[in-house]
Amino acid sequence: MTKPVTALLEELLERIAADAPGAVGAAVSVHHHGSPLHVVASRGIGDVFVPAQLDGLGGPVATAGDTGQPVVTADVLADERWPSLTLTALLERHPGADWTRVRGSAALPALWDTEGRLVLSVTLDRPATEETLKVLRRHERLTAMALVVAEAALPGRIEQMLDLLQSRAALEEAKGIVIALRRCDPDEAWATLRRASQQFNVKVRELAVALVELLAGAPAPQPDGDRVIEPGPAARAAAEQVLRAFEGGAAEPAGL
Structure with a gap:
């Protein structure tokens, strides 16, 4: 990922955080050509929360990436869809993070390539709702285009x-x-x-x-x-x- 594109993605995450009331973290994750879903930009608690989801604990981002469907949860650490994603498990991995602020979460999958998908996600200190998804949708297209530009910069792409x-x-x-x-x-x-x-x-x-x-x-x-x-x-x-x-x-x- 080139520095200008990384800077653009980070700015997009800043805007998402500003537009989503109660946001304490956000991230852009991608998978392409069969590669595992991985984080390419993050801010706040998203720096550690999204990688933990993708590294075996499960969660909204992993589910959105697998199903291609938007995911919203009012209380992510108590949601029965992800029994391994608990406060105890997160504390074991990242004891220094402020997990007390994590409550709701939303994840929006989107096309950025005919063989790949991005997942735009945000974590809140309050329940996430359909309004949270609307915030993500407002930033979806520009995020996808930033990734297209980044791929175009690679040799042969x-x-x-x-x-x-x-x-x-x-x-x-x-x-x-x-x-x-x-x-x-x-x-x-x-x-x-x-x-x-x-x-x-x-x-x-x-x-x-x-x-x-x-x-x-x-x-x-x-x-x-x-x-x-x-x-x-x-x-x-x-x-x-x-x-x-x-x-x-x-x-x-x-x-x-």
Whole structure:
């Protein structure tokens, strides 16, 4: 992670902490290409609380990363979903941290790469609510773009990052289609596209383009120049099955 990007992420966490009443910590965690979820920036109690969750204790961040669904808890250390995440366990790992201030927590997973996800999280000295998630959502897009810039700075990644940025229009349109047909939120729409791409063994961006073109009866948004995303026969067949399932009233194609 380059110094300018790290500084930007830290500034974003400062803004989240300022916008979320009672915030005592925040963090950005990522996983990519099958790598374990890990922290790339943190502040406050998030410096030690999020790594502890990812190092075997479990918690909102780990759950959001595994499921791709937002997580909110009013009392994280008493939540039955994470029996290992207790005050005793945290004191054993980090006895110098002020764990008495930890109460609620929220974690928001989001797309930042077609093969990776970020989890934006905040820890509070009071119960977390849906309003806490709204704070995270306001900062989600800029966080994702900061990570894209960081990846583009790595050797050999510029071409891949250009492909990602130029496929976003089709991905967003495909998410909109799923939202309209399933009457779900954006997080579940993205999770549905990911599951479909895995089931049919096609790239999610090709599935997105095929789905948009199938429903619109016209070409999907494409980048200028020669970076056209051309879905193969498997992606087009997958798009047809997904659309038939939704139009037939199924929540998802069989097997998802």
